Amino acid sequence: MTHEPKDADARRAIEPVICYPTETLPVPDMPLYAGARAGAVLVDEVLVSPRDAGAIEVPAGHFLRMSAVDGPQVGDLNLFARDNLLERFYSGKTRALHGTHITTGDRMWSSFPYLRPMATVFEDTLGWYGIDGFGGSVHDVIGTRCDPYTGNLLSGGDYHHCCHSNLTRALADHTGMTLREAEPHVHDVMNLFMCTGFTRDTGQYFMKASPVRVGDYLELFAEIDLLAVLSACPGGDCAAEHTSDVAACYPLRMQVFAPLAGRLDGWAQPQVNAYDRTHGR
Numbered sequence: 001m002t003h004e005p006k007d008a009d010a011r012r013a014i015e016p017v018i019c020y021p022t023e024t025l026p027v028p029d030m031p032l033y034a035g036a037r038a039g040a041v042l043v044d045e046v047l048v049s050p051r052d053a054g055a056i057e058v059p060a061g062h063f064l065r066m067s068a069v070d071g072p073q074v075g076d077l078n079l080f081a082r083d084n085l086l087e088r089f090y091s092g093k094t095r096a097l098h099g100t101h102i103t104t105g106d107r108m109w110s111s112f113p114y115l116r117p118m119a120t121v122f123e124d125t126l127g128w129y130g131i132d133g134f135g136g137s138v139h140d141v142i143g144t145r146c147d148p149y150t151g152n153l154l155s156g157g158d159y160h161h162c163c164h165s166n167l168t169r170a171l172a173d174h175t176g177m178t179l180r181e182a183e184p185h186v187h188d189v190m191n192l193f194m195c196t197g198f199t200r201d202t203g204q205y206f207m208k209a210s211p212v213r214v215g216d217y218l219e220l221f222a223e224i225d226l227l228a229v230l231s232a233c234p235g236g237d238c239a240a241e242h243t244s245d246v247a248a249c250y251p252l253r254m255q256v257f258a259p260l261a262g263r264l265d266g267w268a269q270p271q272v273n274a275y276d277r278t279h280g281r
């Protein structure tokens with residue numbers, strides 16, 4: 001035990017400040033996106049099998065809808081710039097900017113040195129959930145992705161259908177890379193439909209049964225050309241456990257919708273970050 005100073009309560013009582021006030025962030029033009037979504041046409045579709053992953057390309061200005069189809073199921077999403085795998089989703093900075101969970105109007109930001117919006121959440125049928133009494137919410141950008149290494153560390157054995165491995169196989173299949181080449185590109189995910197938070201007493205990461213039901217979806221507007229890779233987590237709705245074959249698992253559907261011609265007039269893809277990258281030299 002450490003020694004508590006006399007002014008401990010006063011120090012704890014200091015009000016927090018938001019690390020990254022977002023008032024100066026560029027605001028997505030949601031009415032423009034809504035105009036583009038109206039009448040948009042389904043152009044591509046992938047059904048992701050349970051305990052497996054699938055990949056789909058989403059051209060800039062198109063919409064990616066990810067849906068629960070047969071039962072409550074959580075997904076682990078990786079996003080890449082389609083033509084440059086080094087530009088990938090940056091969950092930590094997205095969390096710093098938008099909070100631990102994302103919903104309509106929030107953006108998925110890319111890694112350094114790019115740091116630009118890759119996608120904007122256009123619609124979220126679980127937006128009603130908010131933050132529950134345990135501090136839990138959905139679509140988390142906290143968790144990393146279930147993986148066979150942590151599983152091995154905690155309980156031994158080799159489990160091959162964690163999201164990390166599913167994403168690795170799907171990325172390799174889509175790009176023609178070997179598993180060894182593809183694996184380093186797999187990164188921390190956006191946990192689609194996953195309901196998570198931190199316990200108030202110990203600060204531990206928790207999960208609970210996802211409120212997602214058949215027909216629920218999260219839809220993204222692609223700000224740049226994207227390669228999206230989605231794993232149907234072996235945890236199913238993540239009510240109890242992952243990294244095993246115990247939970248009931250269901251497929252997830254990815255659909256790409258193209259806007260009608262002219263509907264995005266006046267819109268431009270975000271440029272990569274303007275920092276000059278001289279780092280003081």
Ligand SMILES: [Zn+2]
Nearest residue numbers: 146163233234
């Ligand atoms: Zn998983």
